[in-house]
Amino acid sequence: MGKPARSAWWERLPAGIRDEIDGYVLRDAMLAAIRVVVDVGRVGDGVGVGEAQLIVGDRYAYHGARIARAPESPLDLESLARRAGGAAGRVVAIEAVWDGDTVHDWFVRLLAVTADPADPAGEHTLAIIYAHTAGRHLDRGEGEDSGPRRPRREATAAETAGGALAAHLSVPFHFASPDTPDDEAPRWERPSAG
Secondary structure, eight states: OOHHHHHHHHHHSOHHHHHHHHHHHHTTOHHHHHHHHHHHHHHHHOOOHHHHHHHHHHHHHHHGGGSOOOOOOOOSHHHHHHHHHTSSSOEEEEEEEEEEETTTEEEEEEEEEEOOTTOSSOEEEEEEEOHHHHHHHHHTTSSTTTSOOOSSHHHHHHHHHHHHHHHHHTOOEEOSOSSSOOTTSOOOOOOOOO
């Protein structure tokens, strides 16, 4: 379905459904918007997930800066150190792990790993590093030359910010797969209680 066909399909929708889809788009709820497009377009028009993504993408382009985006995680050393200081238990490592979803593609979670036996999670998210977050961080020079250049900016930003925080806290930094997104890469092993 080309752009003119998508535009014509959009204009044929009832105003209430268009408002519902745009409401999701303006709240940056892409999956909910896609679900509505598929639900109303599947029967009769044959709109599947691929076409729905394109239609919703058109709405994102239309609304642009009006979309309420989630705030980006800070990656400066002072903010990260403050967040790490709020983790339950003693921080024993800083770890970067890949994660992903259908909205953001791949991104990196920067974690404080703790050694508190009373804390079953043992890790606390300090920052989520999306491509745009990494770009903002690196473009401001907050790590441009502080570490190795990686194929993905998310990895470079995670290494520079996470490495600086780990050095500041005098703990190891662990990133098992900095060159290739891999959400099943080996994780840092917490020290056993005892």
